[in-house]
Amino acid sequence: MEPLYFGESSSPLYGVYHAPNTKVYSERAVLLCYPGGHEYMRIHRAYRQLASQLNKIGCHAFRFDYFGEGDSAGNHHEIKMERWVADVHSAVKELQAISSVRYVDIIGLRLGALVAAKVASELKHIKRLVLWEPMLSGQQFVDEMKDHIVKSGVSKSNFIDNQQSLNLNGYCFSEESLQTIAGFRMDDFEWKNKPKVLSLTAREELIQPINKHFESKITNHKMLFVPGLTDWNALDAIGGLFLPMDSVNAICSWIETN
C-alpha cells in the first residue's frame, strides 16, 4: 500500500496505490472511484479490501479522493462534477504512470459510478467498467438525499439551509454543487469508447432501467443482482461502516474472468 499525492500542486489529490501480489509483470490495472460525502466514509474499508482482492488476482489497483473529499485539497461544499471528471482523468494517468500499464479498468460506486462511466465513455484505453449501484443521473442522488431529510425529519445535521445548501450526515452540498450533480446524466454521454460493462445493484427496481439504458449503447453489458445495502443515507450512531463482501467478490470474479 503506497499513499501519495498527485495532480496539480495547487490542489493535490490523495491516492493509494496497491501493487499486485505477483512478481511477474502485470498488465492489468484497476482504478477505484469512490462515492461522495458520507458514502465515502462508509465504504472506505470495503475499497481497501477490494484493492487487496484485486492485487490477489494480479491487478494493480489505485484508489483516490476527489477534490473536496478525504485527504485531497478543497472543501466539500466546493465539489463540482466537472472537477471530479477531471480528477478521474488525472487518476487514470497516475495509475498508468505507476503501473506502466496502458489499459485501465475503472470501478465506480454510486455517484462514483456516474463519474467513472463518463470517463470510460471518453477514453479509448478503458477496457472494462464496473458500475456498482450506479445512478443514471445525478438527480437521483440529489432526490435520495432530499427524500431522506423529509422521511427522517429535519435535524441539526440533516437540513437545507437558507443558501439552499443541503447538509446530510455531516457533509455539505452547496446549491452550486447540487446543480452540477443534478445536471450530470448518463443519457448525455457519447460512448466514443465502448468498454465491457458490469452493473451490480441490490435494488431490483433498478435492473430494468439500467439494462434498458445500456442495450442501445453498449453491446457487452452484464447486469448482476447482489443483495446488499439499499438505503445509503440511514446511518447508525458510529457512521454506518459497510463491508459488502458479496459485491467485492462478484466484482473481482468478473474482472478476473473477463
Add this chain to the structure above:
Amino acid sequence: MREKILKVGQITPLHGIITCPERSRSEVCVLILNSGLMHHVGTSRISVMLARKLAENGVLSVRFDFSGIGDSLPRRTKTSSAMNTQLETIEVMDEIQSSYGVKSFVLYGLCSGAHVSFAVAQKDDRVTGIAQIDPYLYRNHGWFLRHYGCRLLDLNSWLGFFRRFIGKKQDGESILDHLVETLDGNGREIPPQQDVERGYQIITSKNCKVLVIVTGGQAYTFNHRKQFRNIFPNVPWQDNLEFHYLSEAEHVIPEPEYQKEVVTIIDKWVTKIG
C-alpha cells in the same frame, strides 16, 4: 499550508498525513488519532478540517491510521490492540521528534481515540495536552436524579416499568441495565471509575492540560456539565481542565454548527497551551 505523506516504521509502516503550516508559530505537534474503525479523515472529515485550521494558526499536525485501520496494514504483534494503539502513538511521536525536532505533543481523539490519548499521556512526558471528545464517563447520583426525575412524573415511564417488572419484554432500558456498567452505549469496555480518576491524577501531576468535550450522544451516561468534575472529585484539576458540553451534538458530530464549534474550541485551546 502543505500536506505530505507520512510513513512511520519500516516493515509495515503506519501511514498518515502531516500538515505543515506556512510559518510555524507553535512548538507542539497535534496528533489526530483514529476514532474506532473510522480512518484518519475522521467522522464527517473533521480531522482534515482540524488539521487545516491548526495549520492556518501555525500549528503542525499529523493524522494517521493505527495498524489495521484505514490506510495502514495490520501488523503481526503479540500485544493487545489497545496496547498496540498506545505503542504506535509513541512510535509516531518518536518519528516526528526525530524528523521535525518537536519535543511536545497534543493528542486529540474522539471516543476510542480519547482513550488512547488518556493512556499515552500517563506514560509519555512529551504529551503536554490531551483533547478528548466523549472520554470515559460514569453516571453519578445527579445523573440518576436528572434522568429519572422527569420520568417519575411521566405515566408512560411508569407503565413501561411495570411491564418490565412483570416480565413482559419491551424495547427500552431497564433499571437493571443501569446497574450493570461494563460496556458503554457504543459497546466499548470501560475501566473502573477509580482507575480513570487515578489516570487523570497522574496526568495533571505532570501539568499536562486536558480539554474535554462531551456530546449529547453520551446522554445514557452523562447529562450535566458539572458531572465531569463531580465524577472525578479527587483530581486536582486547578487550571489544567477545560470542559465543554455540547448536549445537542451527536457522538460522531454530523452537525455543521458543532463541527465548526469543535474545531474552533480545539484550535483555540491548542493556541492557548502551545
